[in-house]
């Protein structure tokens with residue numbers, strides 16, 4: 001299996017402006033922010049970054065830290081768009097802005113593989129930008145996330161996009177339990193996307209641990225696909241895991257379905273010099 005690099009290109013409302021010396025400068029609509037970025041070991045293109053806020057990590061860097069924001073940055077967030085989808089960006093305590101721009105490469109790829117009435121499953125769906133990207137192209141989407149707050153944000157994003165009437169099932173549930181239940185119900189999907197965190201909790205305190213849970217979850221996803229299905233997209237971030245490893249897992253579990261599997265690194269294009277800043281790894285199956 002060979003490795004691919006999927007690079008998300010900048011768009012009107014988002015761009016990685018510059019990066020270097022362990023930090024990155026990004027634009028989110030009319031605001032610019034600086035965030036820590038350990039992978040940007042190179043020197044930045046410019047020594048003069050102007051931003052509306054910066055996330056300063058805690059000194060022990062256990063993931064903690066806090067935003068230092070100018071007064072003009074709205075606490076409740078502000079609307080952004082990606083193609084025909086609208087969503088609310090917001091500076092969250094987890095240092096990101098309530099959506100993941102590197103996923104745009106997958107949103108486009110999946111949109112090329114669905115048609116009116118396709119059934120899609122989005123596990124660990126967060127604030128629903130991926131679900132809306134599919135629903136906008138006519139897919140019926142089942143969106144699952146353990147966090148009621150994220151699911152509410154997803155519904156609010158649907159309203160913002162003028163898509164409240166689209167056939168999206170918004171479910172607060174444990175992703176692994178839900179997938180197992182769907183297997184027992186003999187449900188089938190045309191496409192599945194899953195973006196599992198390293199650790200997580202289901203709504204009833206179910207424990208999600210990536211290394212332990214992923215093989216069983218991919219096996220269940222394979223059972224939710226059949227000879228008419230088109231894709232599965234798995235993304236993994238913030239763990240020490242190789243893209244080849246998740247590529248091999250997906251190939252093994254989905255092998256009986258035919259089709260092809262690819263895997264590799266995800267990255268975001270830097271506008272200053274065109275270099276690619278890595279963000280996550282992926283494996284995806286298609287037919």
Ligand SMILES: C[S@@+](CC[C@H](N)C(=O)[O-])C[C@H]1O[C@@H](n2cnc3c(N)ncnc32)[C@H](O)[C@@H]1O
Pocket residue numbers: 098099100103123124125126127128129130144145146147150173174175176194195196197199200201202203206207208
């Ligand atoms: C980083 S987010 C996914 C991002 C999303 N795919 C996107 O691009 O916007 C990970 C999500 O997993 C959810 N989560 C964590 N543990 C879970 C579990 N056991 N079952 C379902 N969702 C879970 C979290 O609530 C969070 O919304």
